[in-house]
Amino acid sequence: MPEAHQPAAVRPALSLQPPNFAAKDPGIGGWRHLFDQARGADAAGIDRLVVSDHVVLGEQLGHYADPKKGGIKGGVQPTGPDGQWLDPIVLLSMWAAVTKRTRFLTGILIAPLRRPATLAKQLSTLDVLSEGRLDIGVGVGWQREEYEANGIEYDGRGKLLDETLEICQTLWKNESASHRGRIANFDKIHLNPKPAHPCGVPFWISGTLNPNVMQRIVKYGSGWIPWGDDGMNPLEGIKKIREALAKAGRSAEGFETTSYIPIAYGADKKIDVAKTMSVVPAMVAGGLTDLRVTLELPKSQAAVEDLLTPLVQGFRQAAGRR
Secondary structure (H helix, E strand, C coil): CCCCCCCCCCCEEEEEECEEEEEECHHHHHHHHHHHHHHHHHCCCEEEEEECCCCCCCCCCHHHHHHHCCCCCCCCCCCCCCCCCCCCHHHHHHHHHHHCCCCEEEEEHHHHHHCHHHHHHHHHHHHHHHCCCCHHHHHHCCCHHHHHHHCCCCHHHHHHHHHHHHHHHHHCCCCCCCEEECCCEEEEEEECCCCCCCCCCEEEECCCCCCHHHHHHHHHHCEEECHHHHHHHHHHHHHHHHHHHHHHHCCCCCCCCECCCCCEECCCCCCCCHHHCCHHHHHCCCCCEEECCCCCCCCCHHHHHHHHHHHHHHHHHCCCCC
């Protein structure tokens, strides 16, 4: 079984998710602010930048609010079917070129929509060029139309994800790799460059903690991105994951879990940093390692740095970081 990438210890991280989408086409040159925002976040000390994924959009976007269809209760898509969604891997490669220290995470990449060996090559290349700053959150998504547009079976997407992760980790860990499976068969295949870490790019598994997702986490996961009802109480989910890891003979040390910090505003409509970060000690004590904020960002690098620096300082103090 391929070994998941799991560092010995992690420190609490503050993540930021600038939108890699727009409701309307901003036109050529209309995305340049994303580079300045990444530079500003990097300079301010943000630990991780997060992007999301849609390859195509169908017209039944209301399904996103239906847990039975893979959505989330009350969920609302941020754009209509004609929304503009940048490819996350391409965008992260651009961010890697304009930043120095911040890590990157897909939240999430719909991995079953990609051919496994090609995906392994793209991710290992990005990881090497970013000097090991890549984490990949993966899930099956919720939109049947995305699978149909790619000629991929929607109902078997969980098994497709499992085999995709298996193939990626096999190619990353072996100089001469072989695999027998449902979607690919190969013998003595060589994929290079390898990722920066010998165990490969870390996979963070997204989903509610049903048996299939739990098995996926134990087998392939370096982290968990909560979803659905489990996202409302991730600390309980962390306990379940720790038990499952222990049962499988894996240490929970270094395992990552993400959640959101709600932004609190004062009467002056400015961010109340102390109130915003007051929830952090309990979140960290409960096992959360990656705490994410979402907020409207200015477009210039200097303004982004000015906005985020107090948040970073407040977070580090609340999380016990120096």
